[in-house]
Amino acid sequence: MATVTPSPDPRRWWALWALVASMLTLGFDMTILNVALPTMAGELGATTGEQQWMADAYVVVFAALMLPAGLLGDRFGRRLMLVTGLGIFLAGSLVGALAGDVTWVVAARAVMGVGGALVMPLALSVLPSLFGPDERSKAIGVMSAASALGMPLGPILGGWLLDHFWWGSVFLVNVPMVGIGITACLFLLPETRDPASPKVDMVSTALTAAGLGALVHAIIEAPTRGWGDPLVAGSLAGAVALLAALVLRERRAARPMLDMELLGHRGFLVNALTATLVTFVLAGLLFLLPPYLQAVLGHDALGTGLRLLPMMGGLLVAARGAQPVVARFGPRAVVTCGLVVLAFAAFLGSRTTADSGYGFTALWLTITGIGFGFAVVPAMDGALAALPADRAGSGSGLLMTLRQVGSAIGIALLGSLLAGLYRDRLDVTALPARAADTAGESVVAAHLVAERSGMPHLAASANSAYVHGMGVVLLVCGVAALVAALLAGAFLPDTRSAPGGASGTPAMAEPEADARQ
Incomplete structure (x- = not known):
């Protein structure tokens, strides 16, 4: 007797837009705070270390809770946990908007990390339940584009808000976006679960x-x-x-939360490590660029957001064109070339000086976006395609955990390297001890001290010190990208996409009929 293939869910493309709304919310938050950090540093008196905590509090909590979040969705319903995550994200945004000091901002970001941890892996793990192998690649592309779209819109929107309102408005803007996401999930997304998944440890x-x-x-x-x-x-x-x-x-553990068997699958492991290293580089860049654009080049918050567009534009172009290029040349060639392009962009950017101007910066930012897009989209697609259906939640959670760990370490390590190099090179010989300590906290603080004390040479020294530190950080980013390129070129499975668009890597099995509710 012929096997009857379950008909696809007729709401699947509408449901995808519910997930897009959720991903846009997180996409905004990935970049909107980076533009606000220099302004917040000036108004709250935040040191570079405190700025790193404002960025990393979200990322650390996000990474720590990603795996249990995927399991919670598998056991209790992915739509339920998605809506819950969006609600927690909303609560954290409200706390951030009303925060009066650095401690409360860090706390708000941690709460938002809890919500984000529920949203990100579950939005990805729903896809195998909605789309078969022939449509999944296209759906992943739409989701990646949605997340990427939030990245360029975040700085522009954040810059406009900072030019017209107080810095807390960058948190408050999440409220309508979360409302749209919750409404769309409730009315458009079917509930799916896997009751056999392991309990949260x-x-x-x-x-x-x-x-x-x-x-x-x-x-x-x-x-x-x-x-x-x-x-x-x-x-x-x-x-x-x-x-x-x-x-x-x-x-x-009999049913582990951290599924070590997945790390034994070469297709999943190499793709996940590649995506992690790329995220390490991007997180570091997004942390160091806004102070350079605002303090060194003298642009306002909106101007800073607009000047990040070349990188975001390159990323969007590459993300859109990655699938047909992979179909022709295979993921190993595309990912490796994307990483080499990313390394070239970082090495080119390391030649930036305090007098380079924005034109040169726009050039290497554009190349950076192109390299990032061609590297990360095929790597994510390949990693997700390697997951069996019964591990969709935990596997996508592990993938996003590794990427968020890369992001957290990128911000912490590259930000700390920049802070140390900046402080060592800054000339504070003519300043009182207290003013020298303040100027050494960040380039934004140095400009404030220079303005108050009437010492323009301090601002020039701060600019030179910051750009020097940024150049060294970009060299480190370039080396990391080259290491990732060697890793991908040597070990990534060289599979091609099928005509229908499915990945040639071992695809997720079709979900059982009773997985749908």
């Missing part, structure tokens, strides 16, 4: 959060305290011990 979740938090804390504090400081060394040792305990616990 609270001990493993705690080990993940504590381990990542300790690691990021050590990296951020090291430039100020020194790597030999007892607090920094203790944080590093604690991070190693906690993360090692996590791995040992998960290896012994």
Whole structure:
């Protein structure tokens, strides 16, 4: 007897737009805060380290909760958890809008990280339940474009808000977007679940959060305290011990939250590591660019957002063109070439000087976006295609966890490297000790000190010191991209897309009929 193939859900394309609305909300938040950080640093008196925590509080919580979030969706319903995540994200946005100091901003960002952790992996894990292999690649492309679209719109919208309202408005803008996302999910998205998925392991979740938090804390504090400081060394040792305990616990679990078997699949592992290294580079760039554009080049917040468009435009063009290029040349060639282009852009950007002007910056930003898009879209598609259907939630959660870990370490490590280089090169010989300490906190603070004390040479020294630090960071980014290119070229499976658009990597099996509700 012939097997009857279940008919596709007629609401699947409408449901995809519900997921797009959710991803747009997170896409905005990925970049809107970066533009606001220089303004917030000036008004709240935030040091570079505190700015790193405002960015990383979200990312660390996001990464720590990604795996249990995927499992919660598998067990209790992906639509339910998506709506819950959007609601938590909304609460964190309201706290951020009303925050009066750095501590409350960091707390608000952590709450938003809880919500984001529920939204991101579940939006991805719903796709195999809605689309077959012949349509999944197109759906992933739409989702990637939605997330990417939020990135250029975030700086522009954030810049406009900062020019017309107070800095808390960059949090408040999430409210209507979240409302649209919740409404769309409730009315358009079918409920799916996998009751056989493993239970959430609270001990493993705690080990993940504590381990990542300790690691990021050590990296951020090291430039100020020194790597030999007892607090920094203790944080590093604690991070190693906690993360090692996590791995040992998960290896012994009958149904692990951190599925080590997935890391044994070459297609998933190499694609995931490639996407992680690319995210490391992008997170570092998005952290260091706004202070350069605002403090060094002298643009306002809106102008800064507009001047990030070349990178976002290159990313969108590459993301849109990645699938047909992969179909012709295979993912290994496309990902490797994208990473080489990204490395070239970083090395070119490292030649930037305080007098280069924006034209040169726009050139290497455009190349950066193109390289990023051609590298990350095929890598994400290949990793997701390697997941079996019964591990869609936990597998996509693991993938996004690795990317968020890369983002957190990128902000912490590259931001700390920049802060140390800037402080060492800044000339504060004519300043009182208190003013010198303030100027060394950030390039924005140095400009404020220079303006108040009537010392234009301090502003010039701060610009030169910041651009020098940025150049070294870009060199590190270029090396990271080249390492990723070598990794992809050597180990990435060289599969081609099928005519229908499905990935040639082992595709997710069709979901069982009773998985739909």
